[in-house]
Amino acid sequence: MTAAASALAAVRPSERQLIWQEMEFYGFIHFGMNTMTGREWGEGHDDPALFDPRDLDADQWVRALKAAGMSGVILTCKHHDGFCMWPSDATAYSVAASPWKDGKGDVVAEVADAARRHGLKFGVYLSPWDRTEASYGSGTGYDDFYVAQLTELLTRYGPVFSVWLDGANGEGPNGKRQTYDWERYYAVVRELQPDAVINVCGPDVRWCGNEAGETRPDEWSVVPRALQDAERTASRSQQADNGTFARLVRSDDQDLGSRAALTGHEDDLVWFPAEVNTSIRPGWFHHEAEDSQVRSVDELFTLYLRSVGGNSCFLLNVPPAADGRLHQADVDALAGLGRRITDFRARRIDATATVSSGTPGDIATVWPGRAKSSWRAGEDDTHPCVTLAFGRPSPVEAVVVGEDITQGQRVEHVVVRGALDGVWTTLAETGAVGYQRILTFPPTEVDTIAFQITAARDTPVLARVAAIGASS
Template structure:
């Protein structure tokens, strides 16, 4: 297995500390809540009377408990959507909860969600739409940028540590009929100064949008991609352009390969670590609509999306919208609880095994999942076909395997074959190209007493941080 000079160049692209911390989170929640919730809209037009905003029973702890029950590690709140209504008392505008009857005009939903997240051990993130359909300075250039920076600064200085600043690409006209050219670099600089540990998602340099809002994942997701994919305007041009439900289920067939060696040919001198986030909503819409209370995604579908996302070198962001009264609907809560149970059941079926390797030492790779090894396995550079074997105490029925690289050393594996042995005969169970942080491969339940992972192609000597076999459900 010869990596070649180009392969070693690709393997030298590494994640930042903030990207590593984000990748380990794997699964976190989106909360879309605001004036749209009160008006039964997806995209509010702005200028709705603040008197309409009065959730009678808002309970941020209920939101966070429900997300945590699903196994989530963080929550991102839509602090301001495109309509411009702010869920905190912003000094930059009167169009906020401070002008509403909720909590007598003295409430702060951002504070309540941030505090609830801390109480329940979840990280907190913010969504601040660059598009504002109420603010008169939108479309004025620097004047609106000043306004946006003022609001961004409030969110990043008043509510404690923030793990994510989620920047939407929506860019429509303001009340004056003008379109704003966002000063993305200025926005990024403020985040770096005020919350240096936060990743900037989607229209940002740290975390890449997977390209759809349907929860779909690519067959192979690569974290090392051309720098041109960080162009925020490019992402914005591909984001939702109209207030309808079609976009939320749209999956494009283009750009299925962003980072194979063939796709990167000619870009070797201008590459970045830019991992993917898979996002979708638990319902057809992003905001709560009573008419969709019977359309909450079933747990089987949610678990499949989860498994493909966190098992496809991505993180999974699942939106769960509270209702007009300020509470999550029972159907959403039940689905989240069931999803958490499915995830725990899947993890609990890891088969105990003894590890052996073709060269080097296996470290604690075979016992690290969920998690990553303190001592990863690195075969010798001269090992032409490095392989890791998991041997069981007897014959077991296996239906999935988990494999993960130590991405502090880059993304190196380009092809891996998984085989199982039963009665002395070997059968190919699965194979994949990209691995990255974590790859979960599922196959029909198969009896085996041994599983072997053989790396047949890599960009440099592979370094593995996790390997596991998952038994079939009883």
């Protein structure tokens, strides 16, 4: 290994990033004034009397997300229209001014409490753009307002795993635009919720670059620090009030972290892993006309495999309807997805692991989960390889391989081969691995699978390998 390549492998995640990565799959709930008005981007100043979801059932929301296999939920506590889902002391434009529960309701509290009851982590989305607040565009005055609301959310509702910040930035009611004081916002999060990751327009978790659920062929967690620039992310995010952006796929910026892409940035790299976010429907908020356009279980499962199996986490939006309940079509799709994920995991084939050097640890028995003892190849191992022996022929249609990312992201190329009675064939190959790659291929009967690492930045350290049997 060259010194330059080893330096790339020396960049490591924080503890909060490690914990976030292991969550793998969690939900977004877009709900608010836009739900009542049928908009995606409300213009602000809508009458609070419009907000009256008489059958709101946060437990139904969270149960549906949990049934899909999710580990957390992020709520849109305030979208761009400025209407707050909690009774904020900083503005009168909130649920406290609505007829819902006679102005005594608090959607944020209900979702946070439901998440705890059902064992999910809770996160918050607070739009920096506010189309109602008079101080928007005033500079420090608006930053004071935003920080006051952020403080309320981070001190009233228990532990928060994520603060999700987008970069939408348009005119306020005064006709002015605001320059967001991102560093000040980050400092508040670090002080009040030090274990929370700050997503997208933040330093901890990177937007994958689209909202269609697409993933790069190779997703790298070690990237140039310049990618943390929130303004750059904002300029590439949604700019208009429509639902089509959620299905738009860009093809640029496909290589963010190969050795070639990092040339010249070796002294200014960060661990900045990717999140794949998309909606179960064309829009982010519920629209009755889209009730027949909920993504199918097959499509959702494919998105899951590509994201959770592509060194990313998967954030899936599921919007409740105006009555305060998820539509049955969404509930059914989530339940179907959960069954597919459970079945996929249950088809892991028991196997005995052997390695080309060192000891295998428990990498062949922990998936899904974290290894207690990873496999580190020997320093002089020129052909690092893990082999899984099944003891009998078995039809296989996928494999899982993951690095111990506490030691950085090291693997640059893996070839997966299968053997039946000593005859070998190539099943799959991939470049970057990182936390986890799930590789699928046509069902193939084999009795042995070998994971051959053909390129790495430093000595490979694997945390998991698994073979998934074909569905019957």
